[in-house]
Amino acid sequence: MGKMQAIFKNVKGDRLIWAIVTLLAILSFLPVYSAASNLAYKGGTGNTFAFFIKHFMHLFLGFVIMYGVHKIPYRYFRGLSLVMIPIVLVLLGLTMMQGTTIQGANASRWIRIPIVGMSFQTSTLAAVVIMVYVARYMSKVKDKVIAFKESILPLWMPVFLVLALILPSNFSTAAIIFLMVLILVFLGGYPIRYLGVILGSGLVCLVLFVMIAKLTTGPLNVKVVTWENRIKNYSNNEDTEADYQIEKAKIAIASGEIWGMGPGKSRQKNFLPQSSSDFIFAIVIEEYGLLGGFLIMILYMWLLFRIVIVAQKSDTIFGKLLVLGVGLPIVFQALINMAVAVELFPVTGQTLPLISSGGTSIWMTCLALGIILSVSAKRDEIKEQEINEDDPLEVLSETI
């Protein structure tokens, strides 16, 4: 008990964020457990409890990450992001190389961690790292008048490199990261006229990529054709796999009504291919009704509110931008996921942070939350302490 008390005593930062996150994590168990029953049956073992344990382990490790990260003074993240950029680039490159193909398409989003034997979605880590990096850059130039040319190399080159490596395998993630970066630099005071240029060049790059890909005959071509079809079908209302998923999701939402069908009673979980991750929101509503859906929505909105509060109260520009850079994407991703389930947005394959099963998503969300908590924990710290000449990472950060 003493140890537990010591840990709780050491829990710093915004208590409400802790509470919201814990609540979301607890709430995630039932729908994930229910939705996994189908996977367990199809997988042949029939052991649904294994999925329960797995989800628990994911969340437990997530909380360990969150606790550990929030103990780190957030100023260290400046330098860390700098070190991490090349590492992330290498990891993304590796992921792309080892690509496994699913139905002829290059779907290399995952990398196997050699010793642990677990799969890891590198793009999710890259998203957090690039946001911290951008926050660092924007806070560094806070006192200067930003010249477009000056920002190309230190800001946009890393961003575009990361995006270029994610794009072939995961268009939606690349697009969301790009959007988040744009929002963050906007928040950081990047001139809006330049943003237009960047957005334009981003689109040009995309078109170029598609055109080149279509000239090839390999898996890239297949991938691009898949995108085209998805976009076409979203506007055409043709019957596709995505339509099938959406229809099932809507059936799930409609059958949940106000009070829901009850825990574990979902029927559509049997038909929704990604019922425990991409379409978990639909399953939540089917089992727990509008009430359950509203609760989840309120929790995320509340999280958004707390993130804004933490950003407000943070004393440094870097702190503010850091919190927003890693915090807004969590809420945004949640909104995207829910929007997909209610057919407000085309099917993208984004998870519902903290609720969906899947290790990478949970861990990276916890990493981001840890960073936010770290900022909120340090807000009483004296500004001057931010720059510590003795810290080698800080020196590195300042010199570049």
Place this chain on the structure above:
Amino acid sequence: MAVNEKGILNRLYFVAGCMFIFGIAVVFKLLSIQFLQGDKYRALASERVVEDVVIPANRGNVYSINGNLLATSIPKYDIRLDALTPSNNRFEKYIKPLCDSLSKYSGKSSSQLEKQIRRARAHKNRYFLLARDIGYSDYIRLRNFPLLELGAFKGGLIVEQTTKREHPMGGIAQRTIGYERVDEDGNITRPGIDGAFGIRYLRGVDGQRKKQQIGKGQWKPLNDANEIEPKDGYDVYTTIDVNIQDIAHHSLLKQLELYKAEHGSVVVMEVKTGEVRAISNLGRTRSGKYYEKLNYAVGESHEPGSTFKVIAFMAALEDKVIDTSTVVDTGNGRKRFYGRDINDSHWGGYGEISAAKALEVSSNIGLATIIDEHYSANPEKFLSKIKQWKLNKPLGVSIIGEGEPDIPEPGKKNWSRNALPSMAYGYNLELTPLQTLAFYNAIANNGELVKPRFLKAVKEFDKEIESFDKKVIVEKICTDETLNKIKEVLKNIVVRGTGKKLYSETFSMAGKTGTARTEYWMKDWKDNPRYVSSFAGYFPVENPKYSCIVVIHKPSTKVGFYGADVSGPVFKRVAQKIFTDTPLVNEIKSLNVKVESVEKEYDKFYEMSEIYKTIMPNLIGMPAMDAVVLLENMLVDVKVELDGTGIVKEQSVNKNVKLKKNQIVVLKAS
């Protein structure tokens, strides 16, 4: 100055506001799905996702009386490959070993198979047939082939099980053993015993299990146990004796082939009980082969011809209007009845003969005269006998589709003045072979008419559920006096009448031949005469054990057509073989019987072979073959000449003499 805190916060409020609006939009969409489109989607949801899946009960087996399997259900498997399911890695890794294994199994070339499977994958064939209708052991073998052993989700294995009804005895009695078959339109055909007792005994009760759909074409059980446990069908033990059935089948087949007949049947019945021991029905296919086409013996009513004369004769005897010695004038072999000629097959006729003789030689005129003379004034009297013997009614056997007898009556369409004399020799009326046999059986059974039966017992494993005993239709068809007289005639028919070709000194049979014209109303009959040859009777005469009828339709007249020639031999073969071939016990206990004298001789031989290696032993009194073997196995090579067989009497070299190489030893044996 790019940024200050206030600037960041203002912009943040804008962004957060946008996100909040996005959230509100999601909620709105959510509400619209639930309330505006709700009914539509809830209707889609209520499409059945839970179904009661039928678990078919195992159909019971059909056994012969000796416990041999006649019909049983066997699981059969179709193995298919979902060529799209395996990942590229797995597919490439296992395709060659899989095709090698398949090649060994099917004999097709491995490269050919690989080509086909690759093509199936390229064409996204998710239902590629690998093997059809294979048995359980083959299924287990295939399931363990490379790739397939990975199962449905990784290897793409698709297994479909069906249950097939099999007849382990092959084509023998197939039509009587029967089956239950549902065609594409849902019509059910139920021939034979399997068909007749399918609903009541064999089928069992299907079980039920609730299953929930978990995706396209996949169902998972909702509960651990079945909602309704399937109850397997009962086993049915028939009265068929496979040994007798085998004899009947092959005797009939041989004769049908010899006479190139259109079809024929033979029924063997146990006299005392009416249990049918064998029933064979063979029809000719276009290629000239015979197989169990229809159950003629049960289902085919036809003009019986001369076998009916016995019945007419008995009616007259029982009514005491004639006696066996009553003289009948058969004339010169042709007599006119009411403007129509009746002929005898014997050219020139028989003149004045006794009534018994008329039946022995199967005189149409004789029988027609007797019946017409005594019954034409009162045909009902004759018909009342027929009715009393229930020949106007079907027997009511369990097999579906029994033929209706057709007996003419005054006032009916087929009645005329000629009807009565025609009936006397078996025309103008119709009976099935089984009905005729039942009557002959009654003669053999001292007048007790019993119903032919196919069912002995119904069992659930070894527990008897129901058993069946003989069913008496008529307690006594006639007086013992009549019975004795008709039995004497039937015996004499084989001894000296139309059936004398069948006579055997060693084995007694009684019966009546029949050669009926058929399709004589057709125009081409004169050019292509067609007959039904039959023989009905029982054996042995003294204490009848079995009754039997053989009916062969349309034998080739180039080979022969008389009942005695065509059907008689089948009857004789069946009768003789039943009493000579049917083993009294079904298995021979052991061939390893130790005979003391043999044992003793072997011991002696062994003993001597151990002692005598180079010195001549005393072989006198030893079996000659043992002696030769002993000498030839000595360490010295000697040449043995044996004169005679049996026990050694003399040996050319005296005992205890040392043998030389290549020495000749002459043994004389008795």
